Amino acid sequence: MPRVTRSDSATTAPVPEIDESQRFCRTCKSPVGRGRNGQPGRPRGFCTKDGTPFCFEPTLAESDSVDRYEIDRCIARGGQGWIYLGHDTHFDDTGGQRPVVLKGVIDSTDPDAIEQARQERRFLIEVDHPNIVKVNDFVRHPDPLTGTMAGYLVMEYIDGRTLLDLHREYRDDEGNRAPLPLPHVLAYGIEVLQAMAYLHEKGLLYCDFKPDNAMHTGDQLKLIDLGAVVRAESVPDSFLGTVGYQAPEVVDTGPTVASDLYTVGRSLAVLSFSFEGFTRQFRDRLPNRDDVPLLAANESYDLLLRRATHTDPAQRFTSAEQMSQQLEGVLLEVLAASDAHPRPGLSRVFTVEQRTFGTDTVVGDGRPGSQVDWSALVPALPTPLVDPVDPGAGHLAAIAAADPDSVVDALLAIPVDSPEIVLQLVGARIAAGQLDAAHQDLDVYAAKAPHDWRLSWYRGLGELAASRPREARPYFEQVYAVLPGELPPKLALAAAAEWDGDDDRAGPLYERVWRTDTRYVSAAFGYARVLERRGELTAAVAALDGVPEDNAQHTFAQVAAIRACLAPNLAKAELLEAGARLKRLPLGIERQAELSVEVFQAALEWVRHNEGVDGGGEVLGRRLADRQLRFGLEKAYRDLAGVTEDADRRIELVRTANRVRPRTLF
Structure with missing residues (x-):
């Protein structure tokens, strides 16, 4: 996040007046303070229907004392009252007077109600987190107009800008108002969720998170308004919420962890794209992805928002920590896409890729061995991490068996029944080919944990193991929607789509995985296959x-690159590049000879179709001329014959070498 400081104009700006259309009696809800006959309404007075006093201007003035705090000026209007900047008249350790903010939270004629509110709010003083404004005190003061007691939270003063301020002030490169950059929004979301996780x-x-209630100061974000915070175990009958941000079920159920996460999701949406109508036609839903360019270009972010703001609380993220982890994964993906620099992250859900699939070939037009061995896919995909607090975790760590059948036997022998043991057994059964038994185990587990995303993951693996990629795809789509910040679901979905012949779906997913984390080498090969088929x-x-030199698959990647250069209708530059790559590549004699045959054959084909074209340059030490290339091809066949153990194949290779050898006088 960029550093932000609050401008002088922001700290001295006049407090906006409360529009007359927003003035209502707090008791009977009748309009009050309205103008008549061209005259403005009075900001103070009494309701003509029930006599309740009203006041729509600050009740405290400069130099007023509230307990030990002196008022400097009114700085804003909050949901429960006016907010004032003041200072503590008691000197701090440095001899200075500490600036504070006083926020009105209750106004009552009942002393017992004031005392109860004070006791209920004392817990906020114990809240101590770097992303949450510090509440220092709760004080009472009589209202100057009515004489009723008013309660104020006393908080540390934060010098910065609210997210709402930043959103309103942001301009693009052309000076036009625009939403905040997505990386900034995601970074803000992570810090907000860290604070939420602490509170939960x-x-x-x-209860009432929105961009107004978070302030960016320096290089840090802080929640600045704790006036709506309640205890989860004793939610009061009335609580605060804001239309457009509040979860739809709150009216019936009251606030929950799920509704808090909903407000964060809605706030991210408001900050990141032009969300017109978010308090009206879109008050309980998001626009279609295709109608919002940002969401259309960032599928993972779109899925994150849709899970966070799902109308069914059970379908949302289960905790602020879980949502934060997924938000971080999406941020890494967005950053990697923006500057082409990988951003590998640490997943708390999956292992990283330990094996690979499809790395021995790149699809070509009819070239031998061009098909992916999809039987290697399921064993190569990352696996869900075992929950360390699961009752069976210790037993699982003790299993030393390697082959799938032995693992199945070991798991069945464990005397503990737990989710992790059931799911590990499912995975072992799939690896052992016991697909029917795996499906039966999943059906039983689904009755106990219908919302566990691992059900879809293992059902998808089962379909892949049965060579049904089309049936597997919906399951991996479900996992992707639940865990949009994770790379393994994208990799699995990309592979299933490619196997199913859908390069339009596979290509962007492979690219997304590979650009974000180069440890997922299978994604590089998959992306290259899709690109090659597109020409x-x-x-x-x-x-x-991009496959690192220290990766075990680097040589395979270079071999694949050579073959990609040798595509039909290749240009001279591509032919020369293929030869140069092969010359640099440290290979055994047999592999070197096999690839040399392919390069020389492609070079001869190029010469035949480009008569009269400048043939300058060399391929594997041979000029681009028919005779020279034939000598090279002959030698490659003879080298191959020299290392071939099969006698019949050796004879055939020698005969082939004789056939391609150019005619000579001797």
Whole structure:
């Protein structure tokens, strides 16, 4: 996040007046303070229907004392009252007078109600988190107009801008008002969720999060308004919420952890794209993805917002920590896409790729061995991590068996029944080919945990193991929607889509995974295959060149790049590049000879179709001329014959070498 400081104009700006259309009696809800006959309405007075006093202007003035705090000025109007900047008249350790903010939270004629409110709000003083404004005190003061006692939270003064301020002030490169950059919004969301996670762990609910209630100061974000915070175990009959941000079920159920996360999701949406109508036709839903360019270009972010703001609370993220983890994954993906620099992250849900699939070939037009061995897919995909607090975790760690059948036997022998044991057994059964038994185990587990995303993951694996990629795809789509910040679901979905012949779905997913984390080498090969089929050979080679030299698959990637350069109708530059790559590549004699045959054959084909074209340059030490290339091809066949153990194949290779050898006088 960029550093932000509050401008002088912001700190001295006049407090906006409360529009007359927003003035209502707090008791009977009748309009009050309205103008007549061209004269403005009075900001103070009494309701003509029930006599309740009203006041729509600050009740405290400069130099007024509230307990030990002196008022400097009114700075804003909050949901429960006016907000004032003041200072503590008691000197701090440095001899200075600490600036504070006083926020009105209750106005009552009942002393007992004031005392009860004070006791109920004392818990906020114990809240201590770097992303939450510090509440220092709760004080009482008589209202100057009515004499009734008013309660104020006393909080630390934060010098910065609210997210709402930043959103309103942001301009694009052309000076036009625009939403905040997505990386900034995601970073803000992570910090907000860290604060939410702390509150939830303390048994507290924030209730009314929105961009107004978070302030960016320096390089940090803080929640600045704790006036709506309640205890989760004793939610009062009335609580605060804001239309457009509040979850739809709150009216019936009251605030919950799920409704808090909903407010964060809605706030992210408001900050990141032009969300017109979010308090009206879109008050309980998001626009269609295709109608919002940002969401159409960032599928993972779109899925995150849709899970966070799902109308069914059971379908939302289960905790602020879980949502934060997924938000972080989406942020890494967005950053990697923006500057082409990988952003590997640590998943708390999946292992990283330990094996690979499809790395021995790149699809070509009819070239031998061009098909992916999809039987290697399921064993190569990352696996869900075992929950360390699961009762069976210790037993699982003790299993030393390697082959799937032995693992199944070991799991069945464990005397503990737990979710992790059931799911590990399902995975072992799939690996052992016991697909019917795996499906039966999943059906039983689904009755106990219908919302566990691992049900869809293992059902998808089962379909892949049965060579049914089309049936597997919906399951991996479901996992992706639940865990939009994770890379393994995208990799699994990309592979299933490619196997099913859908390059339009597979290509962007492979690219997304590979751009974000180069440890997922299978994604590089998959992306290259898709690009090659599209005829984008330069991009395909670039993807393969991204495989690090210290990776075990680097040589395979370079071999694949060579073959990509040798596509039909290749240009001279591509032919020369293929030869140069092969010359640099440290390979055994047999592999070197096999690839040399492919390069020389492609070079001869190029010469035949380009008579009269400048043949300058060399391929594997041979000029681009028919005779020279034939000598090279002959030698490659003879080298191959020299290392071939099969006698019949050796004879055939020698005969082939004789056939391609150019005619000579000797």
